[in-house]
Amino acid sequence: MSPRSSTRSLTRALPRVLPLTPAVILLLLFLAGPIAYCAYIAFTDLQLTGQAEDSFIGFENFRTAFGDEAFLNAVWLTLVFTVISALLGQNTLGLALAALMQRASKPIRTLVGGIVVTAWVLPEVVAGFLLYAFFRREGTLNAILDWFHLPTQNWLYTLPILAVSFANVWRGTAFSMLVYSAALNEIPKEITEAAEVDGAGGWRRMWHITLPMIRRSIGTNLMLITLQTLSVFGLIWVMTRGGPGGKSQTLPLFMYEEAFQKSMIGYGTAVALLLLVVGSLFSVLYLRLLRTEV
Amino acid sequence: MPPRTQGARVTRTPASRRTVRHRLAADAGLLVVAAAFVLPLAWVVLSSLDPRADLRVKLPDGLTLDNFDAVLTPDITFTPLLNSLLLCGGGTTLTVACAALAAYPLSRFRSRLNRPFLLTILFATSLPITAIMVPVYALFVQVNLIDTMQGTIFFFTASQLPFAIWLMKNFMDGVPKELEEAAWTDGASSFQSLVRIVLPLMGPGVAVVTVFSFVMMWGNFFVPFMLLLTPDQMPAAVSINEFFGNRGTVVYGQLAAFSVIYSTPVILLYVGVARRLGGGFALGGAVKG
Numbered sequence: 001m002s003p004r005s006s007t008r009s010l011t012r013a014l015p016r017v018l019p020l021t022p023a024v025i026l027l028l029l030f031l032a033g034p035i036a037y038c039a040y041i042a043f044t045d046l047q048l049t050g051q052a053e054d055s056f057i058g059f060e061n062f063r064t065a066f067g068d069e070a071f072l073n074a075v076w077l078t079l080v081f082t083v084i085s086a087l088l089g090q091n092t093l094g095l096a097l098a099a100l101m102q103r104a105s106k107p108i109r110t111l112v113g114g115i116v117v118t119a120w121v122l123p124e125v126v127a128g129f130l131l132y133a134f135f136r137r138e139g140t141l142n143a144i145l146d147w148f149h150l151p152t153q154n155w156l157y158t159l160p161i162l163a164v165s166f167a168n169v170w171r172g173t174a175f176s177m178l179v180y181s182a183a184l185n186e187i188p189k190e191i192t193e194a195a196e197v198d199g200a201g202g203w204r205r206m207w208h209i210t211l212p213m214i215r216r217s218i219g220t221n222l223m224l225i226t227l228q229t230l231s232v233f234g235l236i237w238v239m240t241r242g243g244p245g246g247k248s249q250t251l252p253l254f255m256y257e258e259a260f261q262k263s264m265i266g267y268g269t270a271v272a273l274l275l276l277v278v279g280s281l282f283s284v285l286y287l288r289l290l291r292t293e294v
Numbered sequence: 295m296p297p298r299t300q301g302a303r304v305t306r307t308p309a310s311r312r313t314v315r316h317r318l319a320a321d322a323g324l325l326v327v328a329a330a331f332v333l334p335l336a337w338v339v340l341s342s343l344d345p346r347a348d349l350r351v352k353l354p355d356g357l358t359l360d361n362f363d364a365v366l367t368p369d370i371t372f373t374p375l376l377n378s379l380l381l382c383g384g385g386t387t388l389t390v391a392c393a394a395l396a397a398y399p400l401s402r403f404r405s406r407l408n409r410p411f412l413l414t415i416l417f418a419t420s421l422p423i424t425a426i427m428v429p430v431y432a433l434f435v436q437v438n439l440i441d442t443m444q445g446t447i448f449f450f451t452a453s454q455l456p457f458a459i460w461l462m463k464n465f466m467d468g469v470p471k472e473l474e475e476a477a478w479t480d481g482a483s484s485f486q487s488l489v490r491i492v493l494p495l496m497g498p499g500v501a502v503v504t505v506f507s508f509v510m511m512w513g514n515f516f517v518p519f520m521l522l523l524t525p526d527q528m529p530a531a532v533s534i535n536e537f538f539g540n541r542g543t544v545v546y547g548q549l550a551a552f553s554v555i556y557s558t559p560v561i562l563l564y565v566g567v568a569r570r571l572g573g574g575f576a577l578g579g580a581v582k583g
Binding site for chain 2: 015016017019020022023024026027029030031033034035037038041046093096097100101102103104105108109111112115116117118119121122123124125126127129130131133134136138139140142143170223224227230231232233234237238252255256259265268269272273275276279280282283284286287290
């Protein structure tokens, strides 16, 4: 290659590569770096204090984890939290709201949409405080139950995982609602009308026409809300701190407690790595879903 | 009246009556759900104005601004909000600048590397950031970035960049290439055409990316909670917890007033963007890819 043509290819390549560099450098240093570091210290016994050198201990952290009652409890609670709040709660309620909004009158639609989206836009900690107040013994929920002469209880103490799950439904439903509203708007009017003329009732139309037509949005939505729910920390931290007695301690809270309150950074990171691996699997699934869509 | 019209009216009435009935049923259903959603929101607004607020929704015992007066001090409100503004403003500026630059070649030039790069970006958008906070903390301790504003800003930027690049690239694809080609023949560099032509044309898109990044950072609790240690540097997301969560007796009216102050900016920003884009937020569509 003559020097001239190589300068030319350089001047051609430069505007293509140069603009990417700031973003790529930041992503490598602050995102890829920590992930790689995560994969490394998960196999060490790094501690927060009082240790000169950390040493490589192989799969010891993972072996500890799977024999650790508290870890298994956290896995189970994460599963419960994800299924109740994301798959059942946010997803179903979001779809129901989007479907109702298709038929509702405009002022009601705007009002309800505004309320649900406000819950979503609020900072996580504020949402946590609001729901804490709602579920406390002296809170609004018990006041309502009392009014109907139903038994009341201290929800954050007796059923903390249920309380934080409902809190996550309250906070996250808007996302599913927006995704499904967009999907439902894309269904051609003629199709639903034709089905209506053929005498298909509301539920049958939903089951046989609407749901199959938006199945890709359903897949994408389930994937994304699962990922969001897996990484919820602040909401639960504010409401219960994972307590009482670990009864609402999902994996992120468990990870935090092991790493900082018990100073076992290595062990905490091993848990983080497991969370990251589960997240990556979902992420890859999400990419595959998108690819079939494009 | 001619009989034909009457016949037409007879066939139309049941159908339209059914539509009305359906609409009323849908309205009622929505209102029931909204009532459940509005209770916690009502609590925070009413309590912030209530001189004797407690934990349940009730009409205030008289309206007062004392709660706001009590929290509007440098310690409780101004310093944390200023810190939030610095963190989120810095992070958002850096995010939008880097994302706009990165989106340009991805949107404008065909390259074999585009697809793998975009797939990696998309993969990164859905990684649980919470999971890497422990190693980020350990890493920041080693490189002396722990407890620094700039370190936190850099991490905020990196965590927000994948989604910002993805959104920005999609918005940029909507700007026709012909306009730039004219500028190129006039001798403009690609940087000039990005700044002078492409970005102004995709104003609403840039606004969405900016607002979205800012709102995400403003509400984020875990990142500053982990990476900042000095109380003076804490943003509102963390300080609210320190002030009200760790004290023995909580003055609920003040907590509510502070929550209102802290939440208002993001709600206003969201409303601004949503209105500009005509009601429906483009995010639903953007996330779908």
